[in-house]
């Protein structure tokens with residue numbers, strides 16, 4: 001049996017009196033890539049945000065690395081060291097250099113020695129071919145470069161799980177590939193466990209070990225990746241895949 005890194009049981013989330021997630025239950029194996037698909041408004045971002053403690057939920061259980069998450073602010077703050085997240089909009093601090101952005105979490109929050117973290121940050125920059133931008137400010141970078149920095153900034157915290165919410169959605173088409181290649185590399189070479197929300201279906205098809213298909217806040221399908229793209233179980237998923245072609 002593969003080791004489970006994440007188990008979600010009967011998670012329910014409301015905004016006011018509108019229920020946006022209904023009895024969400026699924027689990028994710030360590031090292032796997034789960035792709036979260038579904039139409040706009042189906043609850044994908046909300047689910048990711050619940051998994052990272054950025055949203056409160058009404059009921060349900062999250063078990064991370066075998067331990068039930070007690071949802072206090074302090075616990076979530078600690079868990080966010082282990083569960084990294086990158087969003088659609090580049091959320092780099094504009095008044096800090098690229099290197100300072102990367103060092104902030106590991107040095108200030110994790111209290112790791114600065115020299116060690118700096119060495120690692122430089123290696124990460126090199127990995128994404130951006131070492132010459134260490135002392136640049138985010139405004140001096142392209143969207144694709146900023147997204148790669150946002151990803152390595154999250155990696156510098158040594159997360160066990162990475163959440164990606166449409167990280168290429170606001171990029172110019174020519175910038176998309178470099179970011180997707182980096183994510184693919186994280187799966188293939190680093191065996192990073194990831195949950196990815198994306199509209200890039202070819203990419204999802206290549207990378208997904210597991211697909212959750214969400215509609216109106218409900219899991220319509222939880223299917224192994226290959227199978228989902230070749231033989232979706234439901235008519236709704238089939239229509240969704242056709243609409244994305």
Ligand code: ADP
Pocket residue numbers: 015020038039040041042043044045046047
């Ligand atoms: P997706 O990421 O799949 O497009 P979201 O998780 O953003 O979907 O949204 C799910 C539902 O929750 C939608 O109906 C959306 O309008 C609603 N919603 C999202 N964020 C908020 C919020 N902060 N307040 C109220 N409703 C919200």
Ligand code: MG
Pocket residue numbers: 044045046
């Ligand atoms: Mg969204």
